[in-house]
Amino acid sequence: MSKSKETAELLISHGSNINEKDIYGDTTLHFAAKTNSKETAELLISHGANINEKNKIRETALHIAARNNSKETAELLISHGANINEKNRYGETPLHIAARNISKETAELLLSHGAKNDVTT
Template structure:
């Protein structure tokens, strides 16, 4: 969930806020407003006047949260330069990095990570990589993974980022996660990413998952195979029925076997193998 001054905010942004001065209460600080609106000059003037860059509302929303939610990278950079806490959390655990991923702000995400933001949330906190995956921000996904986020990070009620992307039908994120080494079989509980794509009748994602070795015979909690989870008489159901009855090309089987032998943690080493470029690109689905 996004925290900040917008119409989608879940938490009540009109409640009182706790200012830095004991006994001083206001709805929002001027610093929050400047950061939210991207007014860099006003923000700098307020900082010069002595305003605390880590002032928070009663819900612990900071100016940095606001800057990142508005994709105002210059304001975010100015706040961080003056000591803003990049890992500050709201009362529901939302970080500025989560807000940056909510709006697909790769620039804000980069600035936060460069200045010590944790790329991965705790399991009980809102997860930046899941948020980026659900919003279709493949750039944020790539940035988070590059800075150390676990591509298979599992949250019980959400599953993996790949599963989240399949549920949201965000094919670019699905492709990015798979290329970054996401386990194509890991979803939520016994529900695989292929089940999610089939249920949503998203044939493009179904084909992509199968190319990366998704198990067409995997069964979910209802003991259904993906073809049985697809809407009756849908294009996806028809495609999966044909796929099940068709032997797979040897080249595809070999690629999957090689990638399995290499292992998810070592996919990045494929670039360093003494192989011809076409073969290297083939192994990396390029």
């Protein structure tokens, strides 16, 4: 078990709000996506984490996963209903972000799940 999952379990068991945001609007699910902590993301989702919650620049956990080539976590988010064509403040979808950050595996995953490749920013 990962340390982040253990910590998340501890906080959840003590009644922490898993949808609480930091000063940038990121939730614990955003952080799990950033570090490709699939186990932690699964735990958070099973306890009601909002998959499509946006931070201050209107990015979801899937945008963050795409930026960091967190393919396994991106796949989990998609399987639980993440909006693959959601645009951030700058009009970028997760696919735009994956392409810009050379996250090939995640870009391929997004395309295989129907991400629109003709969306303009």
